Amino acid sequence: MAENHQYTLLSSNALRTIIAILCTVLALGSCETSKPEGAGADWAYYLGHPTSNQYSTLDQIHKGNAAQLEVAWTYNTGDSANYQVNNLIIDGVLYTATPHSRVIALDGANGEELWTFDPDDIHDSLADGDQRGLMYWDDGEQGYLYTMKGTYLYALNASNGQLITSFGNGGWIHLGANMDLPGQPNVSLNTPGHIYNEMIIIGANVGEDVPGAVRAFDARTGERQWIFHTLPRPGEFGADTWPEDYLKKTGGASDWSGLTIDTRRGIVYLSTETAGPDFYGGARFGQNLFANSLIALDANTGQRLWHQQLVHHDLWDLDLPAPPTLLTVKHNGQKLEVVAQGTKMGLLFVFDRVTGEPIWPIEERPTAKTSIPEVQTWPTQPFPTKPPPLMRQQFTTADFSNISDRANQISKEIFAQSGNYGAYPPPSVKQVIMFPGYDGGMEWGGSAADPEGILYVNVNEIPWFYQLVPTSNPDGSALSFGEKHYRILCASCHGIDTKGNPSDGFPALDNLENRYNPESLLQLISRGGGRMPAFDQIPEERRNAIVNFLMGLEPAAEPKLNSIEGSVASIDPHKVQTLTQADESIPPYAFRGFQRWQDEEGYPAIKPPWGTLNAVDLNTGTIKWKVPLGEYKELTERGIPITGTENYGGPVVTAGGVIFIGASSDAKFRVFDKDTGINLWEYALPFDGHATPSTYMVNGKQYVVISAGGSKMKAVHGGTLVAFALPD
Numbered sequence: 001m002a003e004n005h006q007y008t009l010l011s012s013n014a015l016r017t018i019i020a021i022l023c024t025v026l027a028l029g030s031c032e033t034s035k036p037e038g039a040g041a042d043w044a045y046y047l048g049h050p051t052s053n054q055y056s057t058l059d060q061i062h063k064g065n066a067a068q069l070e071v072a073w074t075y076n077t078g079d080s081a082n083y084q085v086n087n088l089i090i091d092g093v094l095y096t097a098t099p100h101s102r103v104i105a106l107d108g109a110n111g112e113e114l115w116t117f118d119p120d121d122i123h124d125s126l127a128d129g130d131q132r133g134l135m136y137w138d139d140g141e142q143g144y145l146y147t148m149k150g151t152y153l154y155a156l157n158a159s160n161g162q163l164i165t166s167f168g169n170g171g172w173i174h175l176g177a178n179m180d181l182p183g184q185p186n187v188s189l190n191t192p193g194h195i196y197n198e199m200i201i202i203g204a205n206v207g208e209d210v211p212g213a214v215r216a217f218d219a220r221t222g223e224r225q226w227i228f229h230t231l232p233r234p235g236e237f238g239a240d241t242w243p244e245d246y247l248k249k250t251g252g253a254s255d256w257s258g259l260t261i262d263t264r265r266g267i268v269y270l271s272t273e274t275a276g277p278d279f280y281g282g283a284r285f286g287q288n289l290f291a292n293s294l295i296a297l298d299a300n301t302g303q304r305l306w307h308q309q310l311v312h313h314d315l316w317d318l319d320l321p322a323p324p325t326l327l328t329v330k331h332n333g334q335k336l337e338v339v340a341q342g343t344k345m346g347l348l349f350v351f352d353r354v355t356g357e358p359i360w361p362i363e364e365r366p367t368a369k370t371s372i373p374e375v376q377t378w379p380t381q382p383f384p385t386k387p388p389p390l391m392r393q394q395f396t397t398a399d400f401s402n403i404s405d406r407a408n409q410i411s412k413e414i415f416a417q418s419g420n421y422g423a424y425p426p427p428s429v430k431q432v433i434m435f436p437g438y439d440g441g442m443e444w445g446g447s448a449a450d451p452e453g454i455l456y457v458n459v460n461e462i463p464w465f466y467q468l469v470p471t472s473n474p475d476g477s478a479l480s481f482g483e484k485h486y487r488i489l490c491a492s493c494h495g496i497d498t499k500g501n502p503s504d505g506f507p508a509l510d511n512l513e514n515r516y517n518p519e520s521l522l523q524l525i526s527r528g529g530g531r532m533p534a535f536d537q538i539p540e541e542r543r544n545a546i547v548n549f550l551m552g553l554e555p556a557a558e559p560k561l562n563s564i565e566g567s568v569a570s571i572d573p574h575k576v577q578t579l580t581q582a583d584e585s586i587p588p589y590a591f592r593g594f595q596r597w598q599d600e601e602g603y604p605a606i607k608p609p610w611g612t613l614n615a616v617d618l619n620t621g622t623i624k625w626k627v628p629l630g631e632y633k634e635l636t637e638r639g640i641p642i643t644g645t646e647n648y649g650g651p652v653v654t655a656g657g658v659i660f661i662g663a664s665s666d667a668k669f670r671v672f673d674k675d676t677g678i679n680l681w682e683y684a685l686p687f688d689g690h691a692t693p694s695t696y697m698v699n700g701k702q703y704v705v706i707s708a709g710g711s712k713m714k715a716v717h718g719g720t721l722v723a724f725a726l727p728d
Contacts, residue, residue: 036451036655037326043089043694046133046192047446047650050261051326054448054652056695060702061726062656066671066680069724072703073111077104077719082690083709084444084649086133087721089696090143090158097131099709099719101149105161109698111723115161119149122163122172126150127528129205130190132258132444132691137195137219144219146200148189151175153202155222168222175204178215178224180233185210186528191258191323191444194268196299199225201268203255207535208276211247212254214268216302226302230254230272230290237304238289249283252276253291257444258323260339261299262353268299269339269353271320278317279427279468279492279591282374287312292320294341294349296356306356310341310349313378315427316466317438318344322650327449330619331359340449340618342442345423346391346459349384350618360386360621370426372468374588381424386621390442390614391461394422395435399607403640407599414597414605418465425466427589435606437464438594445650445663445692450674453619456651458629458663461644463606467592469496482549485542487590489535495593498550506594512550522547603632604646611644611664613651615677625677630664648711650692652704662689662706665713669693669706669722687711687718701725 038055039048047054061069077083081099088095094108105114119126126149135146136158143158144167153175155167163171176184186207193202199216206212211231217224231253232238242250252275259270275284275291292311297304311318325340329350337353350359364380392399400411419425419432426432440460447457469491471484479487487496493506500508512521525535525543535543548554597605604610608628615624630645647663654660658680659672667688671681691707703725710717 039695041697042091043087043696044136045088045194046086046135046258047323047692048652048694050194050196050263052258052260052323052446053325053327054446054650054692055450056652056654058654058695058697058702059656060697061654061658061695061704063658063673063680065726066656066658068726069671069681069683069704070727071683072723072725074723075106075111075113075721077102077721079709079719080717081128081709081719082130082712082717083687083707083719084130084132084691085707086692087694087705087707088134088136089694089698089705090136092698093158094696094705094721095134095136095145095158096707096721097134097147099717100128101126101131101147103134103145103147103156103161105158106721108696108703108723109701111721117147117154117156117161119147119152119154122154123150123152125523126152127188129188129528132190133192135192135195135200137198137200139198139220146192148175148192151184151186151188153189153200153222166220173217173222178227179204179210179213180227180229181211191256193259194261195219196261196263196268197266199299201259201261201299203257203259203270205256206251206254208278209251209538211251212272214255214259214270214297214302216299228295228297228302228304230270230295231275232289241287241289243284243286246284246286250275250277252278253288257319257321258446260324260326262326262337265354266299267305267353268297269324269326270295270297271322271324271341273319274311274314274317277488277587279315280375280587280589281313281315281427282376282587282589285313285376287378288314292318294320294324294339294351296339296353308349308351308356308358310343310347310382312381313376315375315377316424316434318423321440321443322446325447325449325455326353327453327455327618328451329359329453338618340447340455342447342457344438344441344443345393345436346389346441346461347384348387348390348455348457348616349382350387350621358384360384367424368421368426370428372427372429372589375427377424377426387616387618388623390457390459390616390623390626391436391612393436395420395433395463395606401599401603401605402607403603403635403638403643404599404601407601407603407605410599411605427468429468429470429589431465431467431592433463433597434466435463437462437596439464439646439648443648445648448651448653448659449618450653453617454624454674455616455618456614456653456659456674457616458611458613458647458651458661460646461606461610461612462604462646463597465592465595465597468589469592471586471588471590480549480554481542482545482547482554484586486546486549488587489538489542490546491593492591493532493594495595509550513552516551518547518551518553521551603635603643608641608643611647613659613661613672613677615674627672627677627679629661629670630666630668632666646713648690652693652695654695660693660695660704660706662691662693662708664688665711667708669724683724685722686720687716688714689722
């Protein structure tokens with residue numbers, strides 16, 4: 001009997017050892033990794049690894065020699081547009097998607113072209129969009145390369161670029177199918193997902209009227225394996241956070257920014273956008289799950305494990321802008337595997353990967369209430385107590401621009417006229433300052449993390465304006481049918497006055513009759529193009545009315561609203577036509593449009609820095625260092641310290657102790673010391689490098705490559721790959 005009892009008398013240390021061994025074998029949740037998670041010789045996944053940690057174990061390029069980097073090769077894709085691709089490199093072959101979504105395979109050592117694939121050869125009239133990467137999977141017999149354009153996902157043979165005809169419908173599937181919705185809605189995909197357990201797991205880009213979802217497809221056949229409704233259906237968990245008949249009035253809440261997978265545990269983490277309409281929430285009051293949420297799903301079944309909503313009832317387009325980042329930290333003396341999620345507000349939330357519990361408390365803080373009677377704001381919003389915000393959280397008198405006397409005066413004048421409430425201004429027909437702004441804080445480039453528990457992320461500190469405008473005239477009379485729907489669907493990008501927002505890549509829509517006829521303009525609106533989504537789900541009569549309004553073919557109804565700062569600011573919201581007085585599908589307010597707050601020289605109307613690179617110690621919840629990212633030479637020559645610039649695209653950190661990053665609006669590619677933030681080297685790219693770079697090794701030589709194509713803020717674009725290496 002005594003021998004049998006020995007099995008229950010093991011020491012606690014021995015028991016922990018046995019549990020650790022079992023965890024390692026069975027890949028259970030409490031296991032620790034035996035080696036750093038990250039990319040090696042290959043960069044085979046979007047952002048380097050299923051964890052989205054943008055970390056490489058390569059160390060040939062390091063702090064001591066990074067200043068010797070030189071151009072190894074360049075390749076001009078021949079396309080000219082935003083080029084945001086994080087390129088894949090597998091077995092020495094680089095795979096890229098050009099600005100117009102052609103797929104090209106190159107020799108990673110010299111940039112010589114191997115093959116090319118053009119989706120336009122398969123389907124006509126595909127809308128161009130910002131594509132940020134590809135997906136790769138090897139089934140043991142051949143390599144599959146997955147790409148997307150328009151509403152289609154294609155499977156290619158990685159060795160020759162030919163369609164794999166056993167996948168889907170002869171090599172492709174329609175992304176709008178299998179959404180549990182009538183027909184095939186217009187669904188696209190700009191950010192790739194990941195392959196797990198022979199399944200492609202992806203999010204989706206959807207219109208504001210299409211409910212979002214995350215889906216898994218068989219990697220060989222394209223058949224759907226599971227779906228998770230990020231906008232829940234009646235009876236599902238979260239449906240009670242919406243008003244009655246909500247599916248008739250809203251859509252969105254999708255995952256467009258990418259997802260992350262803990263492959264040992266079989267957990268997929270995703271971050272979602274706001275629900276539609278983005279800025280008017282009168283018809284969707286509620287917490288609005290799972291919009292603006294970090295969600296953990298069982299990667300095998302799609303079942304929800306846990307979620308954390310980081311913005312409640314979003315009325316400001318505060319999508320979670322980047323995929324979650326997985327890393328390991330030392331917390332309360334113990335190693336802990338966590339998931340970190342950045343926000344447009346420059347906040348960083350950190351949770352236990354398995355339980356979803358925050359590792360530092362989150363506070364619900366009161367926010368300002370709106371004065372618009374048709375809208376309700378949620379009373380509180382979540383703020384992490386650690387780490388501290390990575391950017392200023394409100395524009396104050398201390399933030400008046402100091403780059404010139406005139407810029408300082410403009411800051412004072414606008415500040416005196418516009419209310420200021422941080423990232424959550426109450427919806428109003430008066431202009432208010434939106435800071436943090438619509439484009440971050442953090443953005444889609446993602447965060448890098450090293451095995452020491454340090455997270456590296458670039459941040460924007462750009463002020464914007466926020467304002468709602470009525471979809472009726474100041475006296476309550478209706479606008480013309482076309483102008484009303486223009487305001488609802490188009491003004492957020494192209495402005496109430498149709499003058500566009502060139503600084504953000506949105507063209508003016510005046511004088512369209514010189515460029516289009518009504519039929520061609522209707523086709524463009526229906527299928528989308530560039531940054532514009534397709535509006536084929538909108539009833540045809542409304543699309544036709546918008547075309548007639550833009551082409552000057554629609555007779556004017558009541559007097560138009562011509563002055564934003566004048567008449568809009570004095571509108572009595574109680575006189576505005578309400579939903580009960582008009583078509584219930586038409587909101588009484590629309591967003592005025594995305595508008596940066598700039599001074600007369602075109603610089604951000606706020607005291608620098610305007611863009612920064614940050615190192616955050618997630619072991620302690622503290623900021624390790626912060627440095628400006630990007631430079632305006634003309635300001636530096638005026639004696640102004642380096643300001644940083646608006647930036648898009650993320651960093652890569654390596655075992656060599658360096659950070660590679662483009663992102664800045666001065667078209668520079670830089671290397672920083674990961675421990676100090678010192679700029680070790682920089683190079684002038686042919687265009688802005690608004691993409692996350694990739695690093696890899698071929699024939700014993702380490703390279704780092706970035707896509708350079710310009711930015712949405714500049715009229716000049718290109719499409720060039722630039723690869724760097726140390727001299728032989």
